[in-house]
Amino acid sequence: MLFANQRLPLISVSLVQGKAIGGGAEICTACDFRLMTEESEIRFVHKHMGIVPGWGGASRLIQIIGPRQALKLLSSAQGIHPEHALSIGLADDILSSTADKAMEEAQTWISSYTKGPAETIRAIKKVVTSGREHALVDSLRKEKDIFGTVWGGPVHLQALSKVLKRN
Template sequence: MPVTLTFPEPHVGLLQVSRPQVLNALSWEAMQAFGEAVEAARMADLRALVVTGGGRAFIAGGDLKELAAYPTEADGRRMSRLMTRALTALESLPFPTIAAVNGPARGGGSEVALACDLRVLAENADLGFVQVAWYVTPGWGAGQRLLRLVGYARALEWLLTGKVLSPQEALEHGLANRVVPAGEALPAALDLARGIAALPPTVSRAIKEVLRAGLTLPPATAARLEHELFPPLWAAPEHVEAVRRFASRKRTG
């Protein structure tokens, strides 16, 4: 299978692209399987999802050797629709998602990474916005995601010049949450996912919902959502018990 969904930890999913012979470049079959794996993750009892590539690369974009046989505008529309739908679904999962960028993420691979909420990069990884080398724009939604993350001028420059960011550059510009030694991206991402999965899902999902609302809604509307989500969590047993334990320690300390 070119894409698999497994469950290495309780409430943690691992979506892995496994086409190492082509650096995990996505064929039509792999694109379809990627979208199906995202949908399966949505239906599973998950609190966090890690996305990674097998072997020495994250995802090297589309499999151009295969896609060269599909040069028409209709073919381009089909591919854009397929992966835009998959990455929109990935981005809109109710639980946090983490890209374990274990190696190069070029073109479509950088698009997949940006569709995740968090990114852990290995020191031998990169994020390459190289679509312009093939005389195309990003086609799976990365243009808008990059714009939100780094601003207009920087996004424009990177897309016009085919910028390939080192892990340290990605960290400095807010595209990477953590940089870890080579070979440690997946373990570090799973460790982060494990910590998230230990939280009550109502809390982690509410935090993601509040922040994502701020990306698309007017500030006042997003603030109202934050106000609405807070009271039920305040009254939830987990919060009440945490406050009780804190108060008990203060009395006996």
């Protein structure tokens, strides 16, 4: 499983091959996107251990799939297979590759979201993180501030130049 936190400045993805159980399920929720191979499973087994998620997995799960679905997954401790995970929004895609090719397929999948100037991708990630973590009025203010960091910058000016040349 690849892991990167949602608070990182760039886009992160988890690739579930096999079983992501307990803490592994929590780690999945910390990424921006979740990809699963056909034979994989995510399972929040905390109930069977007499505990609840403690690494932020429950709170993030609620944000990702909503409180009703999160209650079902946490209180049932059932395994979530790729098709179900996709249908409730826990997974973003199911990869059809064999285990040895899944990483390559995942890199191809994520590349459409990460292609482009790192400065712009970081700014997009900041705007989304702010919108997720702050009240609307604070998020709007933060978005304006982030916009100011890229407006008129080298990447923006280069993009404008290309558009003007085409017209």
